Amino acid sequence: MQVDKAEFxxxxxxxxxxxxxxxxxxSGKIEKRRKKLSKEKYGTSHIISKAEAKYVFEDGCDVLIVGAGHNGNVSLSQEASDYFDKKGCRVILQPTPEAIRFFNQSHEKKIGLMHVTC
Incomplete structure (x- = not known):
């Protein structure tokens, strides 16, 4: 699995x-992000809700790598952050281009959530 590039x-x-x-x-399977899980709670998909965190997480995941958009506008809610802590899943939150580099170099059991705009 290789993330080749991201453009706005x-x-x-x-x-x-x-x-x-x-x-x-x-597993490497790619699926569309379910942004509405966060948008329903916060009115924006730029704050990841606990509901979205629960949807994204898979048992066995060591690290969630979040591409926070090209300008880094996405963040985790406190509830989502607490959820990942409870699951023992480290979260790396970086602007999408940097998150892609980290994703490609990491050999950990990882999930990627990549925001492709802002």
């Missing part, structure tokens, strides 16, 4: 381009 509004993974936020599961 898209991300390319293993040669396939997606024009929406994605979750890269432990």
């Amino acid at each position: 509004g898209s991300i390319t993974i293993d040669g396939k381009t997606y024009d929406h936020d994605v979750i890269i599961q432990l």
Whole structure:
């Protein structure tokens, strides 16, 4: 699994381009991020809710790598942060280009949540 690049509004993974936020599961499967889980609670998808955290997390995950957008506008709610702490899952939150580099270099059991705009 290799994240090739991200441009504002898209991300390319293993040669396939997606024009929406994605979750890269432990298995390497790519799925569309369910932003409405956070938007319903906060009115924005820029704050990750506990409901979205529960959806994203998989048993066995050591680290969640969050691409917080090109300008780093995405953050975790306190409830989501507490949830990941309770699960023993470290969270790396960086602007998407830096998160991609970290994702590609990490050999940990990881999940990626990549925001492709702002």
